[in-house]
Amino acid sequence: MTRASGCNKMVAEVYVMADVFDRIADWLQKLTFFDADLGGLVEQLSHRLIDGGVPVSRVSLGRLMMHPVIGLLDATWDASNHRIEWTVLPRSSVTTDLFDKAPFGENSKLANEIAKQHFNKEVWDLADDLTNGSIKFPFMRADLTDEATRDRFPLFQKLAEAGVTDYVVFSAPFGNRTVVFDGKVEWALGASVSFATKRRSGFTDREVDGLSRLSLPLLGTARVLSEQFLAAELMEVYLGKVSGRSVLNGQIARGDVSKIDCALLFSDIHGSTALSQRLSPEKYVATVNQFFDCVGGAVHDHGGEVLKFVGDGLLAIFPFDGQRRLPEDMCEAALSAAREAFQRHKELDPSDRAEFGIGLHTGAAVYGNVGTEKRLDFTVTGTSVAIVSRLEGLTRKLDARLLATGDFVSLVSEEPHKLGRHSLRGFDKDLEVFSYGIVT
Numbered sequence: 001m002t003r004a005s006g007c008n009k010m011v012a013e014v015y016v017m018a019d020v021f022d023r024i025a026d027w028l029q030k031l032t033f034f035d036a037d038l039g040g041l042v043e044q045l046s047h048r049l050i051d052g053g054v055p056v057s058r059v060s061l062g063r064l065m066m067h068p069v070i071g072l073l074d075a076t077w078d079a080s081n082h083r084i085e086w087t088v089l090p091r092s093s094v095t096t097d098l099f100d101k102a103p104f105g106e107n108s109k110l111a112n113e114i115a116k117q118h119f120n121k122e123v124w125d126l127a128d129d130l131t132n133g134s135i136k137f138p139f140m141r142a143d144l145t146d147e148a149t150r151d152r153f154p155l156f157q158k159l160a161e162a163g164v165t166d167y168v169v170f171s172a173p174f175g176n177r178t179v180v181f182d183g184k185v186e187w188a189l190g191a192s193v194s195f196a197t198k199r200r201s202g203f204t205d206r207e208v209d210g211l212s213r214l215s216l217p218l219l220g221t222a223r224v225l226s227e228q229f230l231a232a233e234l235m236e237v238y239l240g241k242v243s244g245r246s247v248l249n250g251q252i253a254r255g256d257v258s259k260i261d262c263a264l265l266f267s268d269i270h271g272s273t274a275l276s277q278r279l280s281p282e283k284y285v286a287t288v289n290q291f292f293d294c295v296g297g298a299v300h301d302h303g304g305e306v307l308k309f310v311g312d313g314l315l316a317i318f319p320f321d322g323q324r325r326l327p328e329d330m331c332e333a334a335l336s337a338a339r340e341a342f343q344r345h346k347e348l349d350p351s352d353r354a355e356f357g358i359g360l361h362t363g364a365a366v367y368g369n370v371g372t373e374k375r376l377d378f379t380v381t382g383t384s385v386a387i388v389s390r391l392e393g394l395t396r397k398l399d400a401r402l403l404a405t406g407d408f409v410s411l412v413s414e415e416p417h418k419l420g421r422h423s424l425r426g427f428d429k430d431l432e433v434f435s436y437g438i439v440t
Contacts, residue, residue, distance in 0.1 A: 019052075019210060020048075020049070021210035021211070021213050023052070024045065024052070024214060025214055028221040032224045036225055038061065038075050038222060038225050039075045039084040041075075041225055042059055042076070043084055046059045046077040046079070050079075054211075055198070055199045056197055057164060057197055058159070058196040059076070059077045059194070059196075060074060060077075060194045061074070061191065061192070061194075062074030062075070063190065063223070063226055064094070064189050065226070069091065070088055070090065071090055071092070071093060071182075073086075073087070073226065094181040094182075094185060096185055099187075101154060102153055102154075102155055103140055103142070103156070103167070103169050103194065104192040107138045107139075107140050107170070108190060110138035111137060111171040111172060111188065111192075112190075114138070114173060115190070116176075116188070119175055119176035137171060137215070137216075138171045139168070139170055139215075140168065140169045141166070141168045141208065142167040143166060144156055144159055145165050145202075162198075163198045164197065165197060165199060165200060165201075165202050166196065166202030166203045167195070167196045168194065168195050168203065168211060170192065170193055170215035171190060171191070171193075172192075173189065174188070174189045192219075193215060193222070195211050257366055257369075258366070259364045259366050260319050260320075261320045261327075261364050262318055262319045262330065262365055263304075263317065263318040263320075263327070263330045263334040263361070263411075264317055264334075264362065264365060264388040265334050265360055266313065266315050266316075266358070266359045266389045267313055267316075267356050267358045268314075268356060269312040269313065269354045270356055270396060271355065272312040272354070275287065287354050290348055291354045293344075294348070295314060295341040296316070299318075301337070301340070302336055302337035303325070303330075304333065305318075308379065313392070315380060318331070318333050327411050335360065335412055335414070335436060338360060339402070339438055341358065356401075357392050357396065357400075357402070357403070358401065359391035359393075359394075359395070359403050359404070360388070361388040361405045361407060361408050362405070363382070363387070363407065364382060364384055365385055366382035367379065367381070386427075387424065387427070387431070388405075390425055391404075391405060391431070393425070397422075398419055398422070400417075400435040402437070402438050403433055403436075405431060406434065408434075414436070416435060417435045418434055
């Protein structure tokens with residue numbers, strides 16, 4: 001195509017019309033400026049391909065995660081139900097055997113080798129190598145109308161039975177960073193995306209070429225969005241949902257504090273020092289984690305949140321919001337969670353048990369950033385926190401494993417046992433203390 005430029009001179013210019021893949025690639029690049037989720041990306045991508053005349057019947061995007069719990073995350077869109085299905089595998093499930101039985105695994109092995117061979121260069125040079133084609137990422141295409149091909153992986157057999165005829169997958173490592181999983185398997189961090197069609201003749205060569213061109217911007221965008229997800233997940237894992245959300249929303253300066261009205265639960269192991277001396281370090285840590293699982297798991301199941309681990313103890317809250325989370329309901333939930341923790345503890349092998357007590361109170365938890373200019377900690381403090389922790393300390397003295405304050409019992413329908421007034425370390429006035437049975 002030619003175009004006139006100026007009065008007397010004709011300049012020949014070649015224009016290549018942008019196709020659907022170029023338009024989607026441009027959309028993907030713009031998407032990195034915004035907060036979006038991985039599932040939404042896969043769903044929107046699928047619809048845009050179909051709207052552009054590319055008959056995809058299934059799109060799946062997965063990546064390895066550097067996460068303390070999650071090992072692999074996968075979002076799959078299927079035209080048969082137009083829904084996103086999530087696969088979230090724990091670290092313990094990411095094994096060599098897993099990679100041997102799936103097309104994503106086969107491609108990931110190749111991506112892993114590419115990372116080892118080439119990714120020792122400067123990052124700027126690596127980008128050039130990708131641009132000029134010196135480094136090519138793994139690509140697999142499978143004709144699922146062929147019986148021998150279908151037999152390669154269980155997934156191929158499943159897709160063929162559903163009518164899929166052609167399947168392509170692209171993979172890319174994210175630099176040379178690696179993650180070691182529970183089974184001592186080490187892999188380069190990266191992602192894979194697959195496209196499938198039920199068209200009788202499969203994908204055209206033009207479509208395969210377009211999907212190939214689309215794969216790099218797509219996987220790059222997937223990395224950005226999944227890192228956003230990972231940041232939020234890690235905030236929740238290490239800080240808790242409420243505190244993590246506060247940090248992500250900008251409460252990051254030293255001295256930034258917030259107050260939340262809530263029911264508070266504090267629990268601590270009895271005789272932890274003696275226990276640590278009696279058990280091996282590995283066994284002691286395992287026992288403490290069993291305790292945390294019992295109490296923290298019960299808290300989460302009842303709508304609460306573990307805000308802080310304090311040595312061998314933990315502080316949890318059940319926030320009030322005046323709408324769905326009413327004070328009476330949250331106190332009932334905290335009491336039920338405490339009892340559930342004792343029940344879970346009772347089911348453990350005796351060698352895994354660490355005796356503990358629980359204190360319950362209501363009030364305001366003050367939380368925010370404290371520390372030095374270069375090292376901050378998101379911590380919880382305030383009078384209510386001090387009261388509930390001191391209250392739990394009385395469980396040893398009063399030989400009662402579940403104690404509550406008057407403020408707490410006033411919001412609970414069940415009648416407690418009165419234990420009289422007792423002094424709390426650091427407080428001038430004695431506090432009226434109540435106990436509940438740990439089994440109802």
